[in-house]
Amino acid sequence: MLKISNVTMKFGGVVAVNNFTANINKGEIVGLIGPNGAGKTTVFNVVTGVYKPTEGQVLFNSGDEKVISTLRPDEIAYLGVCRTFQNIRLFKELSVLDNVFIGGHLRLKSNVFSSILRLPSYNREEKEMLEKSNYLLEKVGLYGERNEKAFSLPYGKQRRLEIARALATDPKLLLLDEPAAGMNPQETGELMEFISVIKEEFDLTIFLIEHHMEVVMGICEKIYVLDHGTLIAEGNPEEIQNDSKVIEAYLGVD
Structure with missing residues (x-):
């Protein structure tokens, strides 16, 4: 449904996102994680037309594949993002x-x-x-x-x-930017159940950014990890939890 192909986003001399590629299939819940400043929201801004990528493109397919990285935000929303x-x-x-x-x-x-x-x-x-x-x-x-x-x-x-x-x-594709931010454990648990329910109820594909690992590991089928704008890992929750690059990015190494 969504193909982010070799997207780079530069602001002057700062590279916020560097050659990022991701694929999201219909009906999936996919997570995008990484430390603060990793470039996650920039990716969302590119997908939704707030920013035009410096390089690369974004394609959306809801029955007819289209390049959406040249469109306005309202045009992208009308297509179902x-x-x-x-x-x-x-x-x-x-x-x-x-x-x-x-x-x-x-x-x-x-x-x-x-x-x-x-x-x-x-x-x-x-x-x-x-x-x-x-x-x-x-x-x-x-x-x-x-x-x-x-x-x-x-x-x-x-x-x-x-x-x-x-x-x-x-929408056909719903992007959630840190939906659990500021929530207590009870609210977080209710949110996880809520996201799963609306996915089925409204036949959604969901792409989410989240710092609460409980949410990401609990509901995402696939996870992409950014660090300083660069993709360092992708896989299912178990693979991500055991990836040495991800552990280093979050916790550092001795």
Whole structure:
């Protein structure tokens, strides 16, 4: 579904990502790990069109393979690639429901004139989007808080809301940037179960960055490891746990 081919990302003289290659198959949960500053979020930014790679390309295949590394973020999202962020980026002053509702606007077919004039076609789409938003909030356990302001939610529920907003775009590939950041052990366990459930419920392929090794080793089928922008290991959880280069990158050597 996703092929990252020999991607290099430079910022002036700094090489943030160096010749990185990865393949993600449909239905997989794949992890991207590495020490702070390893280049993980830069990879996500390249995949989602925030950055154009200095070298290499990104291909996305949801039935028709396309090079997406030349597209805008909104064009990539429309194809079915959506993400959450390391630092939660909700519309904090809007309601929980409105945050999800906004995500659904990507799929609206009506134009600005039909919305201003409140034409029947727009009203029908708006009603369908409202029903879909409420359905997603039920699925992530936030329906009871749908009318509350987003900022009033506890941290773990804000994470769920951000994922619900991403689901409103009808993604095929969901990128999660440190979804367990700031969570306590109970919330982390609930998150692992939640990710597994939404993967099956919405037929998702998931690519995630995470520092919580419990999460990565518990739900990922394949893991890529970056260190200083360079891929140093790839494999299943057991192979990664026993890889000497990975151990050195995280713990150092005597």
